[in-house]
Amino acid sequence: MxxxxxxxxxxxxxxxxxxxxxxxxxxxxxxxxxxxxxxxxxxxxxxxxxxxxxxxxxxxxxxxxxxxxxxxxxxxxxxxxxxxxxxxxxxxxxxxxxxxxxxxxxxxxxxxxxxxxxxxxxxxxxxxxxxxxxxxxxxxxxxxxxxxxxxxxxxxxxxxxxxxxxxxxxxxxxxxxxxxxxxxxSAGRAFPVEVRWLDQALAPRTRLAPAVADLLLRIVPETQGGVLVFLPGEGEIRDVEAALTRRLPADCAVRPLYGALPFAAQRAAIAPVDRGRKIVLSTAIAETALTIADVRVVVDGGRARRARFDPGSGMARLMTERVSRAEADQRAGRAGRVAPGLAYRLWTKGEDGALPAFAPPEIARADLTGLALELALWGSADLAFLTPPPEAALAEARALLQDLGALDATAGITAHGRALAALPVHPRLGHMLSVAGAQAAPMAALLEARDPLRGAGVDLTARLAALRGDRGSGTADRAALAQIRAEAKRLARGLPDRAPLSPGQMAALAYPDRVALRRAGDDPRYLLSGGKGAVMDAGDALAGQRLLVVTDTDGNPREARIRQAAVIGAAELREVHGAAIRWHDVCRWDRREGRVVTEQQERFGALVLDQRRWTAAPAEAVARAMLEGVRQLGLRPDPAAQRFRARVALVPGLPDMTDAALMDSLEDWLLPHLGGVRTAADWARFDLLPALRAMLDWDRMQRLDRLAPAHFTTPLGRRIPIDYDGDAPQITLRLQEMFGQTVHPVVGDTPLRVTLLSPGQKPVQVTQDIPGFWATSYADVRRDMRGRYPRHPWPDDPTQADPTLRAKPRGT
The missing domain is CATH 3.40.50.300 (P-loop containing nucleotide triphosphate hydrolases)
Known part of the structure; x- marks a missing residue:
């Protein structure tokens, strides 16, 4: 006052x-x-x-x-x-x-x-x-x-x-x-406010506007003074206003209050009424910084709209969320400005505990494209923020600005970026306006607003037609269309006229990461130029189109459903993004076909617009692509290679040849040996041993052969592979072949485990002490075996006998 x-x-x-x-x-x-x-x-x-x-x-x-x-x-x-x-x-x-x-x-x-x-x-x-x-x-x-x-x-x-x-x-x-x-x-000046909650929680499918209207109709006769109702947005305010029409006492004046309302109507909501009572239906705009006369009752719908990054639109959108406890307390306090008041909350007292203490700061969840542009314009990102912007979101924003030409490769601002920073719209839309000129103003205004057309399918051009006043399919929100037209008129001021562009071309300027190419198959599934997937309802009029620009989705990170899009032709895309469409030489492993594919692709982002065979692919490129195949197929089983790796594992100081280590270092040891290997079948026949042996130089090979030899030479001079797969190196051979062996064979300091076989190739003894075996157990083995194999030698003293694999002639 x-x-x-x-x-x-x-x-x-x-x-x-x-x-x-x-x-x-x-x-x-x-x-x-x-x-x-x-x-x-x-x-x-x-x-x-x-x-x-x-x-x-x-x-x-x-x-x-x-x-x-x-x-x-x-x-x-x-x-x-x-x-x-x-x-x-x-x-x-x-x-x-x-x-x-x-x-x-x-x-x-x-x-x-x-x-x-x-x-x-x-x-x-x-x-x-x-x-x-x-x-x-x-x-x-x-x-x-x-x-x-x-x-x-x-x-x-x-x-x-x-x-x-x-x-x-x-x-x-x-x-x-x-x-x-x-x-x-500072202390405040407020009268006590009695808070009243619902007796039971609203059913999950209960719509907010009817519930608020029903509560108002019940409490207005029981209370005095002005009523301030908090609702999340303009749509809910209109719904509650409609639900109250002709149902309130005659002395009650309903006044909406939201940001897009004309100023005269906003002033009417704030000003006192001459007589009777005033019911103000407001967004969060009335929480602070406004004094609304005569309010003694607050009704809190418990919802608020906050600007959040919307992956569906690629820009910030107003999302409806639960209020925080701080917001709820602040809203309730509006009832105690002039006299003791009442605050009704459209949730139960038990639900209070689930409310967050404070609303999250916008910087933690918002679209940071505009912030990234402002930081680049300022020339430093090292500012003192109460809540630092998330690095991942900031990096994504900078990548988009580079796609728009607002930042250079070093994330420094360009002349185009400076121009975008001066425009009062999202940088996506600013880029579209700066390139397309005044003709893009209706689309820019449309893309910033909520969808004014319901039931018209995905086609963005239907919305543009509605802006022009054309009647078509769908139900138009006339008030929303009027606001969009006014905003378009404001945006067009000062913009030059440019060469005509199609709606798809203008949309592609704003959404270079949302150009969509239809995938093969019956279902209308699309790959976006930014690398994500999207799907459209099969019955939509645009479902058969090869190329689209998607301007809105449901935001599903796995496969988003397209809610709004415009058709664009390949030639039209080249007109606006020709500099970004290039031919690429591609040498890749195709998992489905099990082979290296070499081709040349015409690409726009993740989209392949055209392709042809690449017959002159360099051998090194093919080998590198085959490495990816090896990573998917894994190391093939190869007994000789496995024995070699087992030997290497026993010698300190030699390279790690475990599966994990070899897979991590494929480029170092395998790449030089993959010439001519292009398919899974080629890999199945590939000999790993030469590539593994090449990992050791001459000195290391000599050390390996000395400390973990590949073979044991028997008294007959025969080379037998040593098996290193078990807990100890081992060999297997006929007992008679070891006659005359008086020293047990070793690998380094480790005795070989020797499995001695009968002439019928059955194990008769496993030992790590040949001299001890000759002196003890051999006599029992000789007694059992010589009757069974009489044609084979079983001397009394095997240490003095000659080794042999021959049997006596029959009849001797």
Missing amino acids: IGQVNGGHAVRDDLPIDAVLGDVVAALRSHGRVVLQAPPGAGKTSRVPLALMDAGWRGQIVMLEPRRLAVRAAAERLAQQLGEDVGGRVGYRMRGESRVGRDCAILVVTEGILTRMVQDDPELRGIGAVIFDEFHERSLQADLGLALVWEARGALRPDLGVVVMSATLDAAPVAEMLDAAPVVT
């Missing part, structure tokens, strides 16, 4: 914040920065800028507000307290609208305006202080604005004052980020 004008200034009613304004000014003078924590209704928005002006703060005071309505309302309240109209000492600026006079001392702006101001003039010449109001909302633009201002202050403007004001945010992290800024806390 404003009293009468006194000496050029309106007499201001007392507000709780007045008690700490001196502390705020003193902290700002001594430290150049301050964090002010004050609950809703304390008066921080209305008083702090005036306190700085009254204190003679040098330079213009800029205050940020999160919404356009809050900007106008704040500017009007500040001007009223000075007894002036907006445009004098108090002005405001937002996208597409400005009221700034020559003597402007306090400028209220939307958050994006500050970003442009800092980027255009990092010194912020003429500005003495920047106030970040409602910082607890943690919008991406507010976080970026604070980071930019803080760096500009440190590097160029140490005299610049920085004030961060918040209603619910924990002040300590903000103060720490601002180099231990002083924290000033």
Whole structure:
């Protein structure tokens, strides 16, 4: 409330914040920065800028507000307290609208305006202080604005004052980020609010709007004063308004309140009614920074729309989510501004515990393409953010900007990127507008808005036709179409006329990563140029098209369902993206065919537009492709190679030839030996042993043969392979072949395990001590065997006998 004008200034009613304004000014003078924590209704928005002006703060005071309505309302309240109209000492600026006079001392702006101001003039010449109001909302633009201002202050403007004001945010992290800024806390002024919950949870399929309408019809007769209803968006507000039509008492006036509403209607929602009661149906716009007269009852639908990265559209979209506890408490507090109030929550008391404490900061989940562009324009990504942007999302955003030509290969901004940063749209759409000109404005406005046409299938051109006023299939939302037309008109201002492009070509400029090529098969499945998959309803009119540009999907990361797309021809694609379409020599392993495929492909991103055989593929390229086949097929079983690897494993200091080590180092040991190997059948016949032996030089081979020989030479001079697969190296041979062997054979220091066979090739003894065997067990073996094999020698002293594999002639 404003009293009468006194000496050029309106007499201001007392507000709780007045008690700490001196502390705020003193902290700002001594430290150049301050964090002010004050609950809703304390008066921080209305008083702090005036306190700085009254204190003679040098330079213009800029205050940020999160919404356009809050900007106008704040500017009007500040001007009223000075007894002036907006445009004098108090002005405001937002996208597409400005009221700034020559003597402007306090400028209220939307958050994006500050970003442009800092980027255009990092010194912020003429500005003495920047106030970040409602910082607890943690919008991406507010976080970026604070980071930019803080760096500009440190590097160029140490005299610049920085004030961060918040209603619910924990002040300590903000103060720490601002180099231990002083924290000033103000008490609020609120009456008690009784919170009432539902007795039982709403059924999962219960629609929000009918449930809210039913609750209002029940409580309006039981309560007094204005009612403020929180709903997630314009659609729900319209639904509740329609459900209340002619069902409320005659003295009740229903007033919608949302960002896209004309300002006169917004003002009507805020202003008091002459008589009767007012029911305001509002989005989260009414949570903070707005004073709505006479509200004594709050109805909270428990939902909020937040800007989040939508993988379906490739841009930020408003997603409906549960409110946080902080938001719910803040909403309830609106009922206690003028008198004791009531707050009705459309959920049970038990569900309160499942609510998050605070809403997540937008920077943690938003589309970061615009942020990445602003950081490149600033020339540094090393800014102090209260919540650092996720690296993976930032890298993805930079990759898109490089595709759009806004960043170069080193992630530095290009001249085209600077032009995109100046446009008030997403960089995707900015690129489309800058290349296609004014003709692309309707599409840009359409792609930024929610779909105005239902039941018309996927075709984007049906939406463009509806914008032109053509009647076609589907149900059009006339109000949405009118807003899109107005936005298109605004975007077209100042844009040149360019050569005509088809809708598909314009969409491809904005979505170079969403050009879709139909896969082979009956189902309408598509591969996107960015590498992801998408599917369309088989009955859609576009389901048979070979090439599309997908502008919206359901966001499924596995295989997204196409919700909106435009047809594009191959020649049209080459017209707008010819520089990115190139022929590539491809040498790859085809798992399905089990062979190396060599071909030349005409590609756009992940799409193969055309292909032909490549008959002159270099042998090394073929061999490298075959390596991928080996990785899939695995090392083939090869007994000779396995024995060699087992020998190597016994000798310290030789290369690791385990399966895992060999697979990890295929390029080093196998690649030089793969000449002529192109198929799985070739690999099955491949001899591994030469490639493995090549891993050892001459000295190592000599060491291997000495410490782990491949063969044992018997007393007859016959070479027998040593088997290294068991827990000890072993050989197997006929007992008679070892006659005369008086020393047990060893490998290094390890005795060989010797399996001695009968003349019938049956094991008769396994030993690691041949001399001991001759002296002990041999006699028993001789007694058993000589009757069974009388034609074979069984001497009394095997150490003196000659080794043999022959039998006595018959009859001897």
